Amino acid sequence: MDYIHQASYTRHTSWEVFAATLAAQGRRLVLLTTGGAVRHDRFPFAPGDTIMVGRESCGVPPDVVDRAEARIRIPMQVGARSLNVALAAAIATAEALRRLDGFPQEGSEDA
Numbered sequence: 001m002d003y004i005h006q007a008s009y010t011r012h013t014s015w016e017v018f019a020a021t022l023a024a025q026g027r028r029l030v031l032l033t034t035g036g037a038v039r040h041d042r043f044p045f046a047p048g049d050t051i052m053v054g055r056e057s058c059g060v061p062p063d064v065v066d067r068a069e070a071r072i073r074i075p076m077q078v079g080a081r082s083l084n085v086a087l088a089a090a091i092a093t094a095e096a097l098r099r100l101d102g103f104p105q106e107g108s109e110d111a
């Protein structure tokens with residue numbers, strides 16, 4: 001992608017380092033999982049929330065599920081197993097940005 005430089009990202013050396021960083025920054029870990037207790041469109045997202053998705057093949061291990069402050073699901077049709085991971089991430093991130101008014105401003109249109 002020729003626009004990857006517009007994204008900022010941090011690579012953590014381990015799960016433990018990642019979890020400790022979130023705790024130190026006071027950020028909630030919000031896990032996307034088909035077993036989530038709360039629908040993504042009813043969840044009260046807050047600034048600083050970190051949305052996590054699992055592996056396409058097997059989701060996340062149980063200790064990661066337990067560590068999450070919240071577990072949310074995207075409603076699906078009865079009988080559907082799960083969504084593609086990138087699609088799930090996009091749906092939840094877009095909902096959080098919409099609710100927190102976090103999308104970029106676009107000049108005169110939003111002035």
Ligand SMILES: C[S@@+](CC[C@H](N)C(=O)[O-])C[C@H]1O[C@@H](n2cnc3c(N)ncnc32)[C@H](O)[C@@H]1O
Pocket residue numbers: 031032033034036052053054055056057058059060072073074075076081082083084085086088089
């Ligand atoms: C293809 S799914 C993983 C399927 C895996 N067999 C499992 O049971 O977790 C990949 C990731 O996408 C996310 N995901 C997919 N569908 C979802 C849904 N309906 N609600 C919430 N998260 C979903 C979850 O983070 C999941 O770990």
